[in-house]
Amino acid sequence: MTEVSIERLTKDYGSSRAVDGISIRIGEGEFVSLLGPSGCGKTTTLKMIAGFEDVSSGAIRFDGKDVVHVPAEKRDIGMVFQNYALFPHMTVAGNLAFGLEMRKVPKAEMRDRIAKVLDMVQLSSHADRYPRQLSGGQQQRVALARALVIEPKILLLDEPLANLDAKLREEMRVFIRDIQRRVGITTVYVTHDQAEAMTMSDRVVVMFGGRIAQCGSPSDIYERPASTEVAKFVGQVNLLPASVETVSGNGRYGVTSALGPAEVACDRALKQGETITLAVRPEGIEIATSGEGTAATVLSSYYSGSLMDYRLKLDAGTEIDVQTFPRHRFADGEQVKLIVPSDRYWVLEAVA
Numbered sequence: 472m473t474e475v476s477i478e479r480l481t482k483d484y485g486s487s488r489a490v491d492g493i494s495i496r497i498g499e500g501e502f503v504s505l506l507g508p509s510g511c512g513k514t515t516t517l518k519m520i521a522g523f524e525d526v527s528s529g530a531i532r533f534d535g536k537d538v539v540h541v542p543a544e545k546r547d548i549g550m551v552f553q554n555y556a557l558f559p560h561m562t563v564a565g566n567l568a569f570g571l572e573m574r575k576v577p578k579a580e581m582r583d584r585i586a587k588v589l590d591m592v593q594l595s596s597h598a599d600r601y602p603r604q605l606s607g608g609q610q611q612r613v614a615l616a617r618a619l620v621i622e623p624k625i626l627l628l629d630e631p632l633a634n635l636d637a638k639l640r641e642e643m644r645v646f647i648r649d650i651q652r653r654v655g656i657t658t659v660y661v662t663h664d665q666a667e668a669m670t671m672s673d674r675v676v677v678m679f680g681g682r683i684a685q686c687g688s689p690s691d692i693y694e695r696p697a698s699t700e701v702a703k704f705v706g707q708v709n710l711l712p713a714s715v716e717t718v719s720g721n722g723r724y725g726v727t728s729a730l731g732p733a734e735v736a737c738d739r740a741l742k743q744g745e746t747i748t749l750a751v752r753p754e755g756i757e758i759a760t761s762g763e764g765t766a767a768t769v770l771s772s773y774y775s776g777s778l779m780d781y782r783l784k785l786d787a788g789t790e791i792d793v794q795t796f797p798r799h800r801f802a803d804g805e806q807v808k809l810i811v812p813s814d815r816y817w818v819l820e821a822v823a
């Protein structure tokens with residue numbers, strides 16, 4: 472297994488900077504996703520790790536050894552792309568054999584390795600088919616098998632599920648993650664799909680404009696996003712201006728927003744009277760028909776089978792999004808009460 476360490480990595484295309492001094496350490500066998508909007512530098516980073524793109528400055532180390540000047544074919548990397556990139560005139564077995572022949576692996580070992588990896592991706596019975604005789608999901612499993620059969624040090628995947636339909640994409644997330652765990656290979660996965668990054672990764676690196684906005688476990692990123700930009704990119708969020716009323720010590724503060732008073736934790740020292748932005752996810756808010764809570768009116772609701780999405784208006788005018796299980800359905804125009812457990816809030820840096 473291999474540790475990948477990236478230090479102050481930068482890529483300039485002429486006068487435009489695609490990757491701007493990023494540093495990440497990816498542990499042995501770890502699954503790390505690069506997540507961000509189109510053009511944020513994910514693919515460029517992956518290509519530099521693979522050796523398909525020159526580095527403008529910075530270092531890329533595999534197990535401590537700088538590989539910046541090592542050509543792509545000597546980096547021992549398996550890659551899977553969005554468009555499968557299988558050889559159309561070769562069978563599945565032929566596609567898998569190609570990389571092994573290049574490496575001069577003996578015939579008998581080649582047969583064993585192809586059989587083993589085809590079994591892993593559940594395509595043993597399709598060894599003699601051509602890519603055109605396979606579904607999109609099967610072709611992507613062949614692409615994964617082809618990357619793994621060479622037993623690379625590192626697996627790099629660039630939006631491998633982007634061409635598949637929604638249901639298959641969900642199945643393939645679990646499938647790829649299962650195989651990655653079994654093989655224990657260090658993996659970097661590029662996606663702009665937050666759900667994909669969240670469900671598959673040990674850690675997620677959120678990138679904007681060539682820089683790292685936040686790096687953490689999926690729950691860190693979702694529950695404690697470092698900025699408004701990250702919070703919005705990885706899900707829906709309500710942002711509320713709030714004032715700091717009391718400073719209780721040990722990082723706890725009494726605050727008041729349109730959703731009422733709350734006691735919140737904040738790592739940064741806040742001052743009494745300061746205006747902050749309080750954030751809460753739609754599923755962090757509870758709706759009740761009566762009792763304690765902030766009065767609100769249901770404006771609209773959307774039913775998606777397993778969940779209900781509501782938009783509500785507080786008496787003070789602020790609009791709030793709430794997501795609940797559809798056990799009880801609230802009607803449009805209904806007067807309700809909103810309750811937010813204090814631990815569902817977090818404090819953001821900017822004023823909303």
Ligand SMILES: Nc1ncnc2c1ncn2[C@@H]1O[C@H](COP(=O)(O)OP(=O)(O)OP(=O)(O)O)[C@@H](O)[C@H]1O
Nearest residue numbers: 484488489507508509510511512513514515516663
């Ligand atoms: N060969 C190139 N020449 C010039 N600019 C490039 C080149 N490749 C990428 N860029 C620019 O670098 C920036 C980062 O591109 P990159 O492909 O890494 O983004 P990305 O996050 O992977 O986006 P996407 O999700 O759309 O693939 C973009 O502004 C892009 O236009």
